[in-house]
Amino acid sequence: xxxxxxxxxxxxxxxxxxxxxxxxxxxxxxxxxxxxxxxxxxxxxxxxxxxxxxxxxxxxxxxxxxxxxxxxxxxxxxxxxxxxxxxxxxxxxxxxxxxxxxxxxxxxxxxxxxxxxxxxxxxxxxxxxxxxxxxxxxxxxxxxxxxxxxxxxxxxxxxxxxxxxxxxxxxxxxxxxxxxxxxxxxxxxxxxxxxxxxxxxxxxxxxxxxxxxxxxxxxxx
Ligand SMILES: Cc1cc2nc3c(=O)[nH]c(=O)nc-3n(C[C@H](O)[C@H](O)[C@H](O)COP(=O)(O)OP(=O)(O)OC[C@H]3O[C@@H](n4cnc5c(N)ncnc54)[C@H](O)[C@@H]3O)c2cc1C
Numbered sequence: 001x002x003x004x005x006x007x008x009x010x011x012x013x014x015x016x017x018x019x020x021x022x023x024x025x026x027x028x029x030x031x032x033x034x035x036x037x038x039x040x041x042x043x044x045x046x047x048x049x050x051x052x053x054x055x056x057x058x059x060x061x062x063x064x065x066x067x068x069x070x071x072x073x074x075x076x077x078x079x080x081x082x083x084x085x086x087x088x089x090x091x092x093x094x095x096x097x098x099x100x101x102x103x104x105x106x107x108x109x110x111x112x113x114x115x116x117x118x119x120x121x122x123x124x125x126x127x128x129x130x131x132x133x134x135x136x137x138x139x140x141x142x143x144x145x146x147x148x149x150x151x152x153x154x155x156x157x158x159x160x161x162x163x164x165x166x167x168x169x170x171x172x173x174x175x176x177x178x179x180x181x182x183x184x185x186x187x188x189x190x191x192x193x194x195x196x197x198x199x200x201x202x203x204x205x206x207x208x209x210x211x212x213x214x215x216x217x218x219x220x221x
Contacts, residue, residue: 003060003160011111012163022164031106031164032057035086036133038064042072042082055086056125056132058156062110063117063125065154073153077116084110084157091192095171096183102167104190110162114155122154136214 005023007014014021022028038055041048049072055064062084066073076082091104117125123144130138144152170190177183200211 003158006108007163009161012109012161014163014165017165017167020165020167022166025159027106027166028108028159028162028164029057031088031108032062032086032159033132034106035088035108037086038062039085039087040064040076040082041084042075042080044071044075054129054133055084056128057159058125058128060159061156062159063128063154063156065126065129065152068151068153070153073155076114076155077153079113081111081113082157089193090168091190093167093169093171093190094188096173096177096180096186096188100171100173100177102171104167104169104192106164106166108162108164110157110159112157112161114157117154117156121156122149122152125154125156126152134214137212140212 003025005025006012006028007021007023036054037052040051040053042051043049051066051072053064053066055062057063064084086108088106089103090106093102093104095101126144127138130141171188173188197215200215202209202211
């Protein structure tokens with residue numbers, strides 16, 4: 001089923017800095033495929049909670065998992081509406097005033113109701129979460145046991161109502177600050193922010209083993 005373009009429902013239309021709103025699904029997919037952590041909103045007894053979790057995009061859904069015993073995950077499985085965000089921080093934008101200073105980012109917000117996955121659908125989602133972080137590792141490791149699957153709650157949220165906002169570029173200083181004899185001399189520009197893996201540190205059993213290719217080639221765009 002074709003899903004609507006991001007940012008096109010009344011609840012997801014970007015009103016502040018609308019020029020930063022992106023409506024193509026390719027950008028939506030690219031951000032979700034580059035991110036590592038999603039923040040999932042749940043309300044329990046009137047108190048909002050925001051839970052950071054690993055996740056993956058599986059076609060036109062985002063999947064994530066938690067403990068079957070988690071009261072927050074239970075609320076989601078019961079059908080409580082949620083809001084999930086993924087944020088990529090690309091740089092600090094340093095202007096000549098604090099008001100004009102900013103951040104370069106790519107971010108996604110998804111609204112909707114999650115569905116609990118079972119059986120083959122759950123296994124496919126768990127594999128997708130593993131593949132998202134480390135493609136090919138799933139084939140190397142032991143598959144989930146029945147009692148492990150029982151202890152796991154895997155949820156799927158459709159990419160049906162969502163929005164994408166992206167800021168790129170340098171600072172946008174006021175004309176008077178650019179002409180000011182003092183503030184015009186302050187350094188301004190962008191400090192890029194890049195995330196990367198460090199050198200893998202083997203445990204005792206892996207000390208003499210080769211580091212897998214999927215760890216060597218891990219990069220993030
Ligand atoms: C980068 C990252 C990735 C994660 N990935 C996953 C994942 O894929 N699946 C998964 O199940 N969990 C993941 N976690 C842990 C997750 O954030 C929760 O801690 C976990 O799901 C338990 O939630 P709960 O509400 O059942 O915990 P509970 O122990 O019932 O929560 C009780 C209270 O503890 C506090 N709390 C819970 N979690 C956190 C937290 N992360 N930081 C600060 N305070 C907290 C809150 O005040 C909460 O109300 C991840 C955490 C991080 C930071």
